[in-house]
Amino acid sequence: MAKVTKKSDRVKLFSLFLKEQYPDALCALEYEEDPFKLIVMARLSAQCTDKRVNEVSKKLFVRFPDAKAFATAEQKDVEEIIRPCGLFRTKAESIISMSKQLIERHNGEVPSTYEDLTNLSGVGMKIANLMLGDVFHDPKIVPDTHCIRISHKTGLISKADPVTCEKELSRLIPKEDQSDFCHRIVLFGREYCKAPTPDCEKCPLDVMQSDSL
The missing domain is CATH 1.10.340.30 (Hypothetical protein; domain 2)
Structure with missing residues (x-):
């Protein structure tokens, strides 16, 4: 696949992949709606x-x-x-x-x-x-370690820190999709893009590979 250089195109492709791969977008913490x-x-x-x-x-x-x-x-x-x-x-x-x-x-x-x-x-x-x-249905970017690391690795954000992650992803991702995006990227990080050794060979997302980014 040709290299995707525009951030808005990258985030659309990545968001679509995450939605298809993890449709439920569940919070990893089992808090029983409390x-x-x-x-x-x-x-x-x-x-x-x-x-x-x-x-x-x-x-x-x-x-x-x-x-x-x-x-x-x-x-x-x-x-x-x-x-x-x-x-x-x-x-x-x-x-x-x-x-x-x-x-x-x-x-x-x-x-x-x-x-x-x-x-x-x-x-x-x-x-x-x-x-x-x-809890309050006001979707936000949650800059946890998975979100920061993977967003920086894929070129969606310019620096791997919480403030940059929240600020730049908030501009790129539609408001209504922000919380779900963050839940899904955590699931993706657990399954494929693990720290410190991501499983790139098994990763099903073509745009995540080095010849695409």
Whole structure:
């Protein structure tokens, strides 16, 4: 296939492939449609696989089912459960702090605006955009490691960093498709474009190959 040089054409081809390959565009975190569970699991996912977060969260939410339970928890008890996710002390501290903030500021509910979300402990752009897209139906680019790495590898973004990824993909991808694009690129990253050794020989997307990009 001839080399595709125009970014808008590249992203259209890549988006079409992702949609055909992963039509369901499901969030990799199994949060059972509970906004609080999603925001906690997103915090746990830093430098941890979604698979492990899903496993650990089952036990975690039996012990601490909501913001009120976390707000009154002993940090060591949370740490003990989430230890397999790594960075367990920092994560436990921020989740407890966030839960207290939710109780104090939002009656225990997860807020629906970017400003309110990013004012919570441990919540930055990535988590806020995930919440807005998946829970509040306001699709956003979620610049996680898969999205950043693959978008840069395929030439869709100029630099491999979260701010550049969010800014440039937001311009390239239609608003209504942004959250689904990010979920699909995570699935693609898991199956083919793995770090640090992508399985290019088995990759079914021709435009991903070096002679096309």
